[in-house]
Amino acid sequence: MAIDKITSAALATGDITFPNGNLIFGTADKGVCLGVTTDTDANTLDDYEEGLHTAAFSDTSGDVTSIALNSSYNQLAYTKIGRLVHISGTLVISSYSGSWGSGVLRMTLPFTAADLTDQAGKSTMSVGVYNVDFTAGTSPYMQVTENSTNVDFYVSGDNNTGGKCQPQTSAQFYIGGCYIAA
């Protein structure tokens, strides 16, 4: 006979202990409802994954026609917990072709960014840089656009003087941050 529900009466102590094994769901996308007594999507932790993403750079304007990353420094680690994705890593440019114009530096992401109300899915991540020219201002940051599989690099500035990060050969990026996945 299959057990379709375990009630508090069946669990005298109220706790469940697995002596030697993991909790594995028989159906994908099922999870654990936390902090509630009913099945509610917004309270369900239904995904966890960790792995690597091979990053790629491009120029949004196309003036720089190719940007090659050093193959020893082109991997980002990702961890996805529920809808939250964290990425981290070090990337180093080995060469590029063309000259920077009006475009911004763009990098690929492991998961598509969410589309939420009032652009709530838009987020920023931090980046440290070396050998990168700022067109204006200071404090580089990465901006994730909703519905996008990419993140763009900008520079904060006084009033409306923010600018772009325009990397040179051997430019280094030290990346870390979170965004919400679709």
Next chain:
Amino acid sequence: MAINKETQIGKIEVVGKYKSVQVRTDTVIIEDGNELSRKYHRHALSPDADISNEHAEVQAVCNAVWTDQVKADYEAFKAEQQDI
């Protein structure tokens, strides 16, 4: 004792308004038929992506969901983003 390393397409997911295709590639180490380890690699593709080097299964999914309308909508979305 035979140890093999395999690369598998673990997941292909279509997500979001513009049908982004998310691909999980699994690297699996197998000893005498028993899986010893599995590591994940992820990448995501937008409707304007070059998919010529993607796995045939990934190309098939992309070609199925990236209709002309989806591609046009995504191009309009990109142009809109540049104005913000």
